[in-house]
Amino acid sequence: MTVQPLHPRKAAAINPLKMSAPLGAAMAFLGLESCLPLFHGSQGCTAFALVALVRHFREAIPLQTTAMNELSTILGGADHVEQAIGTIFERARPRVIGLCTTGLTETRGEDMVGDLKLMRARHPEWSDLAVVFAPTPDYIGGMQEGWGSAVTAMIETLVPERRCTPVAKARINILAGCHLTPGDLEELREIVEACGLEPIILPDLSGSLDGHVAEGYIPHSLGGTGLDQIRAMGRSIHTLVVGEHMRAAAEALHRRTGVAFTLLPHLTGLEASDRLIALLSGLSREPVPERLRRRRSQLLDAMLDGHIPFAGKRVAIAAEPDLLLALGTLFSDLGATLQVAVTTGAAPGLPALAARRLLVGDLDDLERDAPGCDLLVTNAQGAETARRTGIPLFRAGFPLFDRLGAAHRVSVGYRGSRDLIFEIGNILIDRNHPDQTREEDDDRTIDPQAAAG
């Protein structure tokens, strides 16, 4: 069953699922060491994104604004950008400023690249400060597109354009998509190291937004990918790219350095984890270590136990494309039915998702198709949907402001997939009371061609 996402023709988004591209870009920039993201827009653009990030991560988040007003919107905002960079440079002394545009400044149409060049000429004192500019109009795409744009900009700005010989130790690059949590990255690093490889992860939220208590006050990001690591990415033997929304960034890195890449849409579930380990083992030319074999065996057991509560259950899911693909695949792989899958935009890979109904929409679309489902899967904004429909909610994505430890949720690799199956399976166990009409309804959709292998 393959379907292209539907775009319902409606003018009002009700209970939006999508969050803005600059928000995604800011989050990516927080995965750089000593970075301070800056939105070029009115101060509300920053305030809303800041509050969302603070509530999700439960951390103080460094994020600034060029504080555009009516006048500067008409006359041009370059002065505000220059003043903002100067102020941030003086007060916070970050090594990188991640400059993101917004709907306001993109509609006006500013020549950021040209303006930045002129500013730099005027400010020799900024010579050690990297300014990475990511175009992120609010009216194009959502978080994952903004994140992708920021990572592409990091590579274009910070990775030198030259071919190098790989370093002796087997080092690989990982371009991490925004559907991976700090906890996921920590797990991924451990897997890669277990395979005898050394990863450079870009961006690396696992060092910066993993909820640790620092000694002292730091006005910019603490932890994350270091500038020297980014500059050294050309010396890696391969790049692992996680997420379709990272393709442009992967191509940019390949173009600049010649390092080949492998793109995996996600790392959740048996098949994706197998592909990951196969890739890593192939790169390291080492056999798969015993502890990973053991974890695979544990995942198999989790699937054997877990398929029972999953089987025949109906799920309504709403998430950005790559996260939707990761979670949706897990559900259908264990015999659950995706009654409805809502996402924020068309994306490669989505048509392969076995959903009865796949559409670009909002949580209202989810709610409309949810009756009769056993489980809702979406971000914390779905809590009201769950209350109204009486269907349990498994929270996934961003924001998760009503749960502790959002940053530490792990759903990658054998171990992460195992735990995810347990967590969701335990909710589904409580829904073991099949509705006879619904069961008969499902019988009519049986595909005579599909038989158990």
Add this chain to the structure above:
Amino acid sequence: MLKQKLQEVFNEPGCPTNQAKSTDDRRKGCARKTLTPGAAAGGCAFDGAKVALQPITDAAHLVHGPIACEGNSWDSRHSFSSGPMLYRIGMTTDLQELDIIHGGEKKLFRAIGEIITRFDPPAVFVYQTCVPALIGDDLVKVCALAAETYGKPVIPVNAPGFAGSKNLGNKLGGEALLDYVIGSREPAVTTPCDINVLGEYNVAGELWQVKPLFERLGIRILASITGDGRYAEVCTAHRARLNMMVCSQALITLARKMEERWGIPYFEGSFYGIGDTSEALRTIARMLVGGGAPADLTGRTETLIAAEEARAWARLAAFRPALEGKRVLLYTGGVKSWSVISALQEVGMTVIGTSVRKSTEDDKAKARALLGPDALLFDQIAPREMYRMLAEGEADILMSGGRTQFVALKAKVPWLDINQERHHPFAGYGGMVNLVRGIHRELTNPVWAAVRRPPPWATTPIEAGVQP
């Protein structure tokens, strides 16, 4: 038109800060000075307008703009409703690139239609944002057309983010009520004890802390503007006998214009603190009696105040031994921080400093008189400095909003949420007990000792072979 509106709200004769300014300064407005690129914090005008109006619970609130304006923030305030829940539904035109090229007016019109058909609300508030303002979408015209087409009030709220600060947005929200809502309907009955409460948003149910007091005195809240509000009630607000402004800076223009148009006197009061709550009740009674309410209201009010104060103080006394001498750093918008200060002092706490960013000169003087010459009165503290103060133990607890929450927690210092995202109501007599109880719970939590204690392996060298 927006410009005209801005001049109007900036030139506020009711605002003492404004009156102290020169003509030139007055023209510059009241909120812009704080917006330094690279060092600004706080919401925009759109944010402020939405804060002010969204608590009208039965209305639809539609945001005309790209996804950032609504998508990043919908349903994030704890403004409670005793009935309708429509205000918690996020609605936006989610403008795309093509909408911006072709103009968003048609999409907006269709969106209003979809919402009216689907939810049948008594009214739709439509919020302008930066992008459609920049491309020239005529919000007023589209709303007028939609109102005519669907036979329902469709109210344009013209407060795009770049117009200024959140505070300015509050005012512009109030202007929308004046221009389109208040006075558009007559109440079924009126009484000489009808009041409006302005600028109380029922965060964490705070209005409900004081509403029962009014009910016991026979005072009716004709319109709550806007906490737990209903559209039809706001329409009838022009028939009240008295306006109480709870958050003075935000809606003072609204109060003054209501006085000009409908002769409704207003006063500024607060429900934070025991003394303030009593003072507010007293003023309401006095002004209502002056306007023709039964004269016995004064005496009944005094009886109620005496009983409630005695009860509140008795409840607070239990906390005094534990809180005596503890030092508080207050970091609020600072509107009425002195009223909280006096309550904290009553339980024996010392306020080492308070923000006075949004306070009037009068408020600052009151705070200074309460705190003595050594205490800090500040507009803002840089997060780095605040961290230092807390880490070095200059205060035992920080009371602030979510923005500085993690400055305190990372410094391993107790923190109490007194922002709009809080979960406990602090208004009224019972609210002050809630506040003090909250402080007590924070300060006495064993977690502080645990997280401050260094690990044993860091302080005592572990000898080989010795089991710990």
